[in-house]
Every structure is written in structure tokens, then in C-alpha cells.
Amino acid sequence: MTAETVLYILVSGVVLGSLYALMAVGLALVWTTLGIFNFAHGMFITLGAYFAWTVADGNGLGWGLAAGIAFSVAALAALGCLAEAVLVRPFLKRDNLVLVAVITTLAAATFLENATLLSRGGRSKQLAPLAEGNISMFGIGLSAHEAAIVVIAPLILYSVWLFLQRTRTGSALRAIAQNQEAALLAGIPVARLYALSFALAASLAGLVGIFLGGIKFMSPSMGTDPMVKALVVVIFGGIASISGPIRAAYVIGLLEAVCIYSIGIYWTQAALFVVMIAVLMIRPTGLFGGQRA
Amino acid sequence: MALLKIENLSKNFGALKAVSGVSFEVRKGQIFGIAGPNGSGKSTLFNIITGVPFSATSGAVWFNGQSISGIxxxxxxxxxxxxxxxxxxxxxxxxxxxxxxxGAVFGPGEREATGAATLEERVCRAAELVELDRARLARKASELSIFERKQLMLASALVMEPKAMLLDEPASSLTKPEIAETIRIIRNINARGIAIVLIEHVLPVLLSLSQRLLVLNHGEMLRLGAPDDVVRDEQVIAAYLGKRGARDAEAA
Structure with a gap:
């Protein structure tokens, strides 16, 4: 293996890790605050790409990528609120909320996927990249789009972290995740913050969709595979803290890059699950779980 | 006028009557004690008074002249x-x-009770009142000792500027000196005109603080009255205190 190969694997691992981290944080946020797994998260990714494409692309409104991103993120935030109100809130008082939420979010995902297929057609589309051209670094070539992802993703993640750690609303969200009863009795408007965590998660997923849309062709089911990866990341990293899934995302991304290079893409998914199972056997709370942060 | 009025409050879990027909009143600034064997419905009573995590099957709760059932x-x-x-x-x-x-940010709601005090002043004042060391405020809650966590819990409630506080076994799992400090802290809180409803197993705490005492048994009211009378009650001795407990209670 040459030094270039190692670098190449590292860089593609970091690109993957960045995308997984953005997805996993949203998933973990909803998981910790509401205690449910949102299967519509993958559709937020898809819709993020399609909303942006509709506004940005010449075959749509043609207003350019910046407008597309702005619209997409805002629309996803609104959609997140709506999803919480329709898919979760009516069932909050039920004992089997976790199970009901699996069904409602899965149903929504199926509905949205087919709605996208009907309205936008199955033909593959592609979003404009964040930045044009290629850059070369340490002797390897890298698209400017991917380089932008590697830089932007940590900034976004850091902002989310700052929001959760330093603001009152962020503290309140963490409080709900830890003890909902006590949060209620401290006067925290829990229902409103549920909507907020859904909105935030959906916006982050939308960004992932936009990033992915500049790398691969878009399709109505483009969010499914990333969502499964994000699930692996969240379980692997442990959900006790926001930093757990982020760190795990980069570990998984790198691992995936190594697997793709060494054993091929066919066995990569299986290898990831084997590693996840092995980690959970040794550390049931996840690689970075065990203590809340 | 009663600050907190509990009217015929009941909670059933299927066939189990966890709380059954409990009624009492707590006046402004009063300390009201609640005792009873484990499983007699004391904590359930607090749960259904606040409606978290579940509300009462029947009955009503009035606070400050307003019905709070279902709020x-x-x-x-x-x-x-x-x-x-x-x-x-x-x-x-x-x-x-x-x-x-x-608690300081979200707790008081629309009430304008805080005057011009900044958030930091309010937090520090609450910590001071429960005698929580200011240097410990920067630590994560998980790093505090049991007693400090109890103090923290009191401060978090106190900072919301309540008219009444429901305290569920504030002295449990504490050492003797810590218990003495807890009694002092509760007295200081009460001295600010805050009514206290106190569930406690540690008799000296209950008896030295309570002005009225209610004993629950199997979710029902066994006896309600002045603490001295209640601890001498034959039924209370039989169901809860036992002979030795009664002697301890006398001593306290």
C-alpha cells in the first residue's frame, strides 16, 4: 500500500464520517429527547436533496444552489415540526409509544418516498456541488465538494454542540433527555422542545441530502442506506451523549473506507455489523457510552 | 384559607387502590408531615397532586384557590x-x-416574583439558602455527593420561587449530621413563608418539623392530627411505628 492509497482511504473515510455524523446527531437527538427511533429520518435526507434541487436546478426554479440550500433547510425544519405533530404527539400518552412511533414514522417514510417518486419521477437527478473543481492535497486528488463537506460538517456539528451545551434551550433539551418528569416539573415546555428537536434533526438530515446530492445521483430512496448507517453509528457510539455518535461516525466512516478498499463494497456492510455486534458484546452501552455527557 | 386542598383523592392501578379517599388541607406557610409504611401511597400521592407522571383516578386538588387537576x-x-x-x-x-x-429560567413562568435579580444572583441565592457550597456549582450533578444532590434538588425547586414545596424523604440515606443540617435547611425555607408537605421515614425530622401529621396505610388515611397525638395513636403504633418506634417518637 502506497502512502497515497492510505491518504485516499483516510480522506474518503472522513468524508463518509462527516455525513454519518450529521445524520446520527439528528437521529440521536430525537432518540434521547423523545425516546423513539424516527424511521422517517432517511426521507428527510431525500427531501433535503429534492427540495434543494427543485429550487436550485435549471429544470426546477433555477434560483441557484444557495437559495436551494436555504429553502431546503427551512422547509425541512417546518416538516420536522409537522412530522412531530402528526406522527408522535397524538400518541405521546400511550404506553406503547415506542412501537406506535415505529409504525407511524415507517408509514410516513413510505408515503413520502412514493410521493417523491410520483411528483419528481424516478429519473436520477444531480445537485450542483458546493464548490466546483478538484483540489489536490498531499499528492491525492479530491473534489472541492468533498473538501467542503469535510470542512463544513465539523463546523455544523460544533454549532449543534455549542447550542446544546451553552444555551438555555439546549440545556433544557438535555434535561428532557435525562429526566422528562423532572423537566416537566421544572416548567420546561417539553412538547415544544420535542418539536424543536425534530425540526433540528430534519434540518441536519436535509443538509446531508444536499451534500449527498452533489456526490451521487439522487433517487427517492437515497436516504434509506444512510439512515441504516446512521443507526449503526448511533448504536455503536452510544446515545448517552451527543459526542458519542459523532466520534463513532468518524470511526465507522474510516472503517468503511478501509473495508471497501480491502474486502470490497459487497462485504463492507456485513463487516460493519460484525464490528458493531462485537463492540456491543464488550461494551453494551456503545463504544463511547457508559457515562452521560 | 388553605393553600393546598386535597379533596377525596384516589388512584387505582387496575384493582390496586394505591391511594384511596385522601383529603387534607395545607395552610400558607405550614409544614405538613406525611408518614406511613412503605407502599402506603405516599409518593403516589405526590405524583397525583402534581399530575406527573400520572393523574388521579378521582378527586380534586386545589392550589391557591384554583383547581389544578388536569392542568x-x-x-x-x-x-x-x-x-x-x-x-x-x-x-x-x-x-x-x-x-x-x-428552574430559574423556566420555573416561575409569567410570574414577576424575582424583581431585578439577575439569573446568577437567583441561582446563587437558592444555593446559599440550601447551604450548597458555591464552589460545587461548577461541578456536574453526577459528581456531587448524595447530600449535595439532595441540596441541589432543593435549590432547583426553591429557585422557582414556589409557594409550597412537596418534599419526598429529604432525609433518607443521610448521616446524622447531614440530617440535622437538612432540618435546619427546611426550617430556613419554611421561614420564607413557603409551605412544606413533607414525606419522611426519619421520625425526628418529621416530628421536629411537622405542625400537622397524616399517617397513610394501604393508601387510606389512618390518622390526621397534631404530631404528638398521632404518634400515640394505637392504630398508628400497630400499623407503622411499632412499640419501639413509638418509644423513639416519644423521645424525639
Whole structure:
């Protein structure tokens, strides 16, 4: 293996890790605050790409990528609120909320996927990249789009972290995740913050969709595979803290890059699950779980 | 006028009557004690008074002249009713300061009770009143000792400027000196005109603080009255105190 190969694997691992981290944080946020797994998260990714494409692309409104991103993120935030109100809130008082939420979010995902297929057609589309051209670094070539992802993703993640750690609303969200009863009795408007965590998660997923849309062709089911990866990341990293899934995302991304290079893409998914199972056997709370942060 | 009025409150879990027909009144500034064997429905009573995590099967709760049965949970503290838990409950990953600040920010609701005090002043004042060391405020709640976590829980409730506090076994799992300090802290809180409803197994705490005492047994009211009379009651001795407990109670 040459030094270039190692670098190449590292860089593609970091690109993957960045995308997984953005997805996993949203998933973990909803998981910790509401205690449910949102299967519509993958559709937020898809819709993020399609909303942006509709506004940005010449075959749509043609207003350019910046407008597309702005619209997409805002629309996803609104959609997140709506999803919480329709898919979760009516069932909050039920004992089997976790199970009901699996069904409602899965149903929504199926509905949205087919709605996208009907309205936008199955033909593959592609979003404009964040930045044009290629850059070369340490002797390897890298698209400017991917380089932008590697830089932007940590900034976004850091902002989310700052929001959760330093603001009152962020503290309140963490409080709900830890003890909902006590949060209620401290006067925290829990229902409103549920909507907020859904909105935030959906916006982050939308960004992932936009990033992915500049790398691969878009399709109505483009969010499914990333969502499964994000699930692996969240379980692997442990959900006790926001930093757990982020760190795990980069570990998984790198691992995936190594697997793709060494054993091929066919066995990569299986290898990831084997590693996840092995980690959970040794550390049931996840690689970075065990203590809340 | 009663600040807190409980009217014929009951809670059933299927066939189990956890709380059954409980009625009492707590006046402004009063300390009202509640005792009873384990499983007699004391904590359930606190749960159904606040409606979190479940509400009463029947009966009514009046607070400050207003019915609070069925009111949205996060509004309870806005009215001026706060509670603590038997287990030292805190938001573990937040610092002690952040824990108290959350109550200060969200707790009082629309009430304008705080005057011009800044958030920091209010947090520090609450910590001071429960004698929680200021240097400990920067620590994560999970790093505090049991006693400090109990103090934190009291401060988080106190900072919401409540009219009444429901305290669930504030002295459990504490050492003797800590218990003495807890009694002093509760007296100081009460001295600010805050009514206290106190569930406690540690008799000296209960008897040295309570002005009225209710003993529950199997979810029902066994006896309600002045503490001295209640601990001499034959039924109370038989169901809860036992002979030795009664002697201890006399001593206390």
C-alpha cells in the first residue's frame, strides 16, 4: 500500500464520517429527547436533496444552489415540526409509544418516498456541488465538494454542540433527555422542545441530502442506506451523549473506507455489523457510552 | 384559607387502590408531615397532586384557590408548586449551576416574583439558602455527593420561587449530621413563608418539623392530627411505628 492509497482511504473515510455524523446527531437527538427511533429520518435526507434541487436546478426554479440550500433547510425544519405533530404527539400518552412511533414514522417514510417518486419521477437527478473543481492535497486528488463537506460538517456539528451545551434551550433539551418528569416539573415546555428537536434533526438530515446530492445521483430512496448507517453509528457510539455518535461516525466512516478498499463494497456492510455486534458484546452501552455527557 | 386542598383523592392501578379517599388541607406557610409504611401511597400521592407522571383516578386538588387537576404538567410550577424526589434526581450531565438555572429560567413562568435579580444572583441565592457550597456549582450533578444532590434538588425547586414545596424523604440515606443540617435547611425555607408537605421515614425530622401529621396505610388515611397525638395513636403504633418506634417518637 502506497502512502497515497492510505491518504485516499483516510480522506474518503472522513468524508463518509462527516455525513454519518450529521445524520446520527439528528437521529440521536430525537432518540434521547423523545425516546423513539424516527424511521422517517432517511426521507428527510431525500427531501433535503429534492427540495434543494427543485429550487436550485435549471429544470426546477433555477434560483441557484444557495437559495436551494436555504429553502431546503427551512422547509425541512417546518416538516420536522409537522412530522412531530402528526406522527408522535397524538400518541405521546400511550404506553406503547415506542412501537406506535415505529409504525407511524415507517408509514410516513413510505408515503413520502412514493410521493417523491410520483411528483419528481424516478429519473436520477444531480445537485450542483458546493464548490466546483478538484483540489489536490498531499499528492491525492479530491473534489472541492468533498473538501467542503469535510470542512463544513465539523463546523455544523460544533454549532449543534455549542447550542446544546451553552444555551438555555439546549440545556433544557438535555434535561428532557435525562429526566422528562423532572423537566416537566421544572416548567420546561417539553412538547415544544420535542418539536424543536425534530425540526433540528430534519434540518441536519436535509443538509446531508444536499451534500449527498452533489456526490451521487439522487433517487427517492437515497436516504434509506444512510439512515441504516446512521443507526449503526448511533448504536455503536452510544446515545448517552451527543459526542458519542459523532466520534463513532468518524470511526465507522474510516472503517468503511478501509473495508471497501480491502474486502470490497459487497462485504463492507456485513463487516460493519460484525464490528458493531462485537463492540456491543464488550461494551453494551456503545463504544463511547457508559457515562452521560 | 388553605393553600393546598386535597379533596377525596384516589388512584387505582387496575384493582390496586394505591391511594384511596385522601383529603387534607395545607395552610400558607405550614409544614405538613406525611408518614406511613412503605407502599402506603405516599409518593403516589405526590405524583397525583402534581399530575406527573400520572393523574388521579378521582378527586380534586386545589392550589391557591384554583383547581389544578388536569392542568398541563409544566404549568404546575408556574403556579408556585414544586416537588423533590425520594431518589436524588438531577439532570446529571448538566452542572449544578445549570440544573438550578433551568428552574430559574423556566420555573416561575409569567410570574414577576424575582424583581431585578439577575439569573446568577437567583441561582446563587437558592444555593446559599440550601447551604450548597458555591464552589460545587461548577461541578456536574453526577459528581456531587448524595447530600449535595439532595441540596441541589432543593435549590432547583426553591429557585422557582414556589409557594409550597412537596418534599419526598429529604432525609433518607443521610448521616446524622447531614440530617440535622437538612432540618435546619427546611426550617430556613419554611421561614420564607413557603409551605412544606413533607414525606419522611426519619421520625425526628418529621416530628421536629411537622405542625400537622397524616399517617397513610394501604393508601387510606389512618390518622390526621397534631404530631404528638398521632404518634400515640394505637392504630398508628400497630400499623407503622411499632412499640419501639413509638418509644423513639416519644423521645424525639
Amino acid at each position: 398541563a404538567a409544566q404549568k404546575i410550577c408556574h403556579l408556585g408548586l414544586a416537588r423533590t424526589y425520594q431518589r436524588e434526581t438531577a439532570f446529571d450531565s448538566l452542572t449544578a449551576y445549570q440544573n438550578i438555572a433551568l
